[in-house]
Amino acid sequence: MKYKVMDGNSACAHISYMFSDAASIYPITPASTMAEKVDEWSSKEEKNLYNDTVKVVEMQSEAGAIGTVHGLLQTGLVASTYTASQGLLLMIPEMYKIAGELLPSVINVAARTVSTHALSIFGDHSDVYAARSTGYSFLSSVNVQDVMYMTLVAYLSTFDGKIPFVNFFDGFRTSHELSKINVLDKDDIKDLVDFDLINEFRKNSSLAKKQIKGTTQNDDVYFQNIEARNKYYDEMPNIVNKYMEKVNEKFGTDYHPFDYYGSKDADKVIVAMGSVCDTIKEVIDEKEDEKIGLITVRLYRPFSIDYLLKVLPKSVKKIAVLDRAKENGTGEPLYLDVVNALNTKNIRIVGGRYGLSSKNTSPEDIYAVYKNLESDEPVNSFTIGIVDDVTNKSLKKEKIKIKSKNIEMLVYGYGSDGMVSATKDIISLVGDNTGGFVQGYNQYDSKKSGGVTMSHLRIGKEPIKSSYYVENPHIVVCTKDSYLDKYDMLSNIRKNGIFILNTSKIIDDLPDNVKYQIKNKELKFYIINAHEIARKNNIPNKISTIMESAIFNITKILPYDLAINKMKESIEKKFSKKGIEIVNNNINAISNVSDSIIDVKVPEGWSKITYKEVKYNGVLDSISHLKGDDLKVSDFITHDDGTFEVNTSKFEKRNIAEFLPCWNTENCISCNQCVLACPHGVIRPKILDAEELKNNPGIKTIDVPGKPDLKFALEFSYDDCTGCSVCTSVCLGKAGNKALTMAKNEEVDRINKRIRGVKNKHLYPETIVKGLAFNKPLFRYSGACAGCGETPYVKMLTQVVGEGMIIANATGCSSIYGGSMPSSPYNLSWSNSLFEDNAEYGFGMGLTISIMKEKIENIMTSNMDKVSDKNKKLFNEWLNNKDDYKTTKEVSEKIDYKEVPELEVIKDYIPTKTVWILGGDGWSYDIGFGGLDHVMSSNENVNILVLDTEVYSIKVVNHLRVLEKVQLQNLLLKVNLHLKKI
Numbered sequence: 004m005k006y007k008v009m010d011g012n013s014a015c016a017h018i019s020y021m022f023s024d025a026a027s028i029y030p031i032t033p034a035s036t037m038a039e040k041v042d043e044w045s046s047k048e049e050k051n052l053y054n055d056t057v058k059v060v061e062m063q064s065e066a067g068a069i070g071t072v073h074g075l076l077q078t079g080l081v082a083s084t085y086t087a088s089q090g091l092l093l094m095i096p097e098m099y100k101i102a103g104e105l106l107p108s109v110i111n112v113a114a115r116t117v118s119t120h121a122l123s124i125f126g127d128h129s130d131v132y133a134a135r136s137t138g139y140s141f142l143s144s145v146n147v148q149d150v151m152y153m154t155l156v157a158y159l160s161t162f163d164g165k166i167p168f169v170n171f172f173d174g175f176r177t178s179h180e181l182s183k184i185n186v187l188d189k190d191d192i193k194d195l196v197d198f199d200l201i202n203e204f205r206k207n208s209s210l211a212k213k214q215i216k217g218t219t220q221n222d223d224v225y226f227q228n229i230e231a232r233n234k235y236y237d238e239m240p241n242i243v244n245k246y247m248e249k250v251n252e253k254f255g256t257d258y259h260p261f262d263y264y265g266s267k268d269a270d271k272v273i274v275a276m277g278s279v280c281d282t283i284k285e286v287i288d289e290k291e292d293e294k295i296g297l298i299t300v301r302l303y304r305p306f307s308i309d310y311l312l313k314v315l316p317k318s319v320k321k322i323a324v325l326d327r328a329k330e331n332g333t334g335e336p337l338y339l340d341v342v343n344a345l346n347t348k349n350i351r352i353v354g355g356r357y358g359l360s361s362k363n364t365s366p367e368d369i370y371a372v373y374k375n376l377e378s379d380e381p382v383n384s385f386t387i388g389i390v391d392d393v394t395n396k397s398l399k400k401e402k403i404k405i406k407s408k409n410i411e412m413l414v415y416g417y418g419s420d421g422m423v424s425a426t427k428d429i430i431s432l433v434g435d436n437t438g439g440f441v442q443g444y445n446q447y448d449s450k451k452s453g454g455v456t457m458s459h460l461r462i463g464k465e466p467i468k469s470s471y472y473v474e475n476p477h478i479v480v481c482t483k484d485s486y487l488d489k490y491d492m493l494s495n496i497r498k499n500g501i502f503i504l505n506t507s508k509i510i511d512d513l514p515d516n517v518k519y520q521i522k523n524k525e526l527k528f529y530i531i532n533a534h535e536i537a538r539k540n541n542i543p544n545k546i547s548t549i550m551e552s553a554i555f556n557i558t559k560i561l562p563y564d565l566a567i568n569k570m571k572e573s574i575e576k577k578f579s580k581k582g583i584e585i586v587n588n589n590i591n592a593i594s595n596v597s598d599s600i601i602d603v604k605v606p607e608g609w610s611k612i613t614y615k616e617v618k619y620n621g622v623l624d625s626i627s628h629l630k631g632d633d634l635k636v637s638d639f640i641t642h643d644d645g646t647f648e649v650n651t652s653k654f655e656k657r658n659i660a661e662f663l664p665c666w667n668t669e670n671c672i673s674c675n676q677c678v679l680a681c682p683h684g685v686i687r688p689k690i691l692d693a694e695e696l697k698n699n700p701g702i703k704t705i706d707v708p709g710k711p712d713l714k715f716a717l718e719f720s721y722d723d724c725t726g727c728s729v730c731t732s733v734c735l736g737k738a739g740n741k742a743l744t745m746a747k748n749e750e751v752d753r754i755n756k757r758i759r760g761v762k763n764k765h766l767y768p769e770t771i772v773k774g775l776a777f778n779k780p781l782f783r784y785s786g787a788c789a790g791c792g793e794t795p796y797v798k799m800l801t802q803v804v805g806e807g808m809i810i811a812n813a814t815g816c817s818s819i820y821g822g823s824m825p826s827s828p829y830n831l832s833w834s835n836s837l838f839e840d841n842a843e844y845g846f847g848m849g850l851t852i853s854i855m856k857e858k859i860e861n862i863m864t865s866n867m868d869k870v871s872d873k874n875k876k877l878f879n880e881w882l883n884n885k886d887d888y889k890t891t892k893e894v895s896e897k898i899d900y901k902e903v904p905e906l907e908v909i910k911d912y913i914p915t916k917t918v919w920i921l922g923g924d925g926w927s928y929d930i931g932f933g934g935l936d937h938v939m940s941s942n943e944n945v946n947i948l949v950l951d952t953e954v955y956s957i958k959v960v961n962h963l964r965v966l967e968k969v970q971l972q973n974l975l976l977k978v979n980l981h982l983k984k985i
């Protein structure tokens with residue numbers, strides 16, 4: 004056995020690479036890593052089973068990727084691809100073709116939610132279910148180790164049985180979970196591979212022999228031709244079983260198309276597939292006296308009733324089938340399959356939904372499913388993991404405590420502070436350097452960065468089955484003290500647990516509830532000022548390795564000397580190209596850690612503190628305090644179509660910046676470059692007259708040249724600042740002295756935090772940066788990465804166009820920072836459809852506007868002689884300015900609608916809106932280029948802004964971190980160009 008720590012995506016890519024001649028890829032979360040790994044190995048010229056380097060091509064869309072796969076297969080090359088969610092859906096038409104033509108191949112899927120009322124990058128089975136009728140075989144894995152073996156079984160079986168495979172596992176939960184697994188290498192699997200079958204596939208290709216494929220058939224023969232393929236589906240379960248047995252024999256595993264686990268005389272059984280099966284096993288182990296069991300579905304298609312019956316205990320009276328998807332208006336797919344399979348048996352079967360969009364499914368939820376089966380009338384079509392107080396379909400959690408010997412750790416990091424990598428490092432170091440087992444899973448909130456990350460780590464002596472969050476940690480680590488005011492981090496920590504906090508505060512300043520928990524739970528409490536250590540060692544803000552070193556030092560999960568030596572090795576590897584100084588700075592920083600850890604003596608006085616229950620106010624407030632899981636179905640009744648209020652990010656006040664800009668008035672030339680460049684809309688300029696100054700006493704101002712009665716001031720929304728320091732780098736200042744410098748958050752005076760009631764004086768033309776900056780942005784405080792290079796453009800666009808904009812936004816970075824729950828940074832109508840259809844989506848909006856404009860025009864013209872003079876004047880004003888939002892809005896408010904009732908019903912269309920189609924280069928130049936091309940060739944009045952990072956942005960979030968001065972100067976010009984009607 005060769006154990007190594009890796010995630011599900013890597014395990015899958017590892018096997019897939021060995022079998023493939025070529026891979027045709029298009030990235031989509033959470034499957035991207037598979038394609039990236041294959042691409043990386045290909046560029047290193049690593050060899051596959053045929054001793055060749057895999058040829059990798061990146062296409063313009065998933066439809067393109069699978070089209071290429073089809074062509075490769077038709078000509079005899081073993082071709083693979085990797086996808087999820089909408090990506091898999093885009094492959095469906097081609098999948099029918101590939102399966103119909105019996106072309107053996109594998110699509111590897113990190114199963115992910117399909118967009119409905121909202122997009123979700125997280126995992127469930129809605130994508131694989133949507134593709135289940137394509138004629139592919141479907142093979143499912145429970146955990147990372149399974150992925151290694153099942154990927155192997157999929158490739159072995161497809162060449163034997165000719166039917167192509169969807170090889171799937173749970174997105175994020177399995178694709179991104181780090182686990183210590185047995186890794187197979189080429190020599191391990193070579194003797195399992197029947198190379199004759201692969202050669203036979205090549206010999207049947209259109210290159211090897213003359214043939215015609217993909218003909219047109221009519222009603223006389225099409226049907227019979229389809230039925231001629233039945234034998235392949237009849238045979239496939241046996242073929243899969245054959246290869247599973249070979250794998251079992253060779254590697255000591257125990258796989259079958261369906262696997263049973265639990266009591267031999269079980270009367271209650273759950274049928275499920277995917278990662279939840281490991282949680283179910285934990286519940287069964289814990290309740291070993293109960294007659295309960297689990298059937299894990301591995302081969303989902305073809306669904307073999309024979310193999311299901313082989314493992315189903317005779318004693319079973321009731322079955323609950325769990326589906327990780329929702330099928331509206333009928334039962335869920337797996338439930339229907341089981342009902343169909345067992346319709347001659349006297350068994351009560353109910354179905355239920357769980358884990359949609361990676362919703363955590365705990366042992367308590369699973370135990371509730373067994374308890375439900377105890378009832379004479381078990382609830383059917385139930386849900387677990389949520390509280391449905393509307394249709395009352397949810398089962399109440401049933402208390403169960405899993406006795407585990409694992410060490411459990413929960414690390415709260417600040418998005419992009421490096422803690423996710425640090426925890427991955429911890430897991431790898433412990434896993435690779437001890438005989439024990441590890442599990443690491445990272446949970447993110449929806450902010451691109453600057454949000455909370457929670458790393459759930461487990462370390463134990465046995466392979467770890469807990470496929471759910473760490474809910475009762477021994478150790479809690481927090482890298483950002485301001486989180487303590489916002490998030491409840493310690494309510495679930497175990498008694499006598501360890502709490503490690505990175506802070507510059509004195510402990511007296513901690514929130515009372517935190518002090519209460521520390522004292523009451525008798526926690527061991529350690530603090531460290533990682534930012535200070537980082538600064539002293541010239542690696543400002545780079546706290547992750549310092550925290551990693553502190554965690555090893557305090558928790559002793561690995562001998563500290565070993566851990567620190569390994570960390571030093573990895574620093575040398577990582578930074579050696581950047582020079583010895585950087586290497587030394589990093590090494591010094593982690594070496595200083597032991598002296599800087601303070602073992603806090605918890606003051607006696609803390610025992611007198613009382614705990615104050617915190618109440619959250621509605622959906623947005625709950626989500627922003629990480630309490631979204633507590634919201635009930637009834638909380639969404641008024642949002643059932645996924646609609647939420649705009650302009651709500653201003654309420655978040657995240658206060659996440661370690662450093663804030665300080666305004667040095669004597670160096671300021673009021674150029675407003677900082678205002679324009681601020682990616683988060685935090686800085687705004689104001690020009691105040693005497694009265695306005697009186698209403699804002701004490702604020703810092705400077706003179707306005709040539710206007711002795713007026714003063715210029717910059718307003719800084721410090722609580723919304725991310726501390727990116729873009730403003731300081733663009734600041735022109737005076738004679739080489741900057742007017743903006745970064746200072747420690749707590750040392751900034753915040754005098755100019757809020758400047759109220761100031762009118763825009765329009766002193767400067769809006770066509771220059773200085774003047775435009777005074778326009779109120781309709782896009783502020785987004786969840787974009789600190790220093791984002793895209794958001795200044797978006798913000799500026801809203802300043803140029805102003806009220807009356809409506810945005811159609813392609814899926815991508817801009818839809819994540821623009822439309823992630825809980826808050827909206829836009830103060831205008833914004834919506835997102837898909838990644839691939841944005842041009843057409845915006846085009847549809849543009850059509851509506853034109854159609855309604857024409858209709859209004861007709862009504863006004865035909866009624867001109869019948870209405871009063873007042874309305875006549877207004878109608879003419881509208882007709883002469885029908886493209887101008889401001890005028891048409893004013894007109895709409897003044898019309899006497901009693902005279903034209905037909906106009907009243909379409910009143911909201913009278914103010915003319917402007918459509919902006921906005922998205923990244925992935926949408927516009929790759930997947931959506933056809934739509935974009937077509938829309939641009941139409942005569943419709945729509946506007947398009949492409950945010951082109953020229954790279955796959957998720958991978959290079961910091962690519963455009965700092966706006967160069969020259970870019971700033973070109974910015975206005977570009978936006979003006981874009982504003983021209985296309």
Ligand code: SF4
Binds near residue numbers: 736741742
């Ligand atoms: Fe003043 Fe610097 Fe901002 Fe220009 S960029 S307005 S000089 S603070």
Ligand code: MG
Binds near residue numbers: 924925951954956
């Ligand atoms: Mg891009």
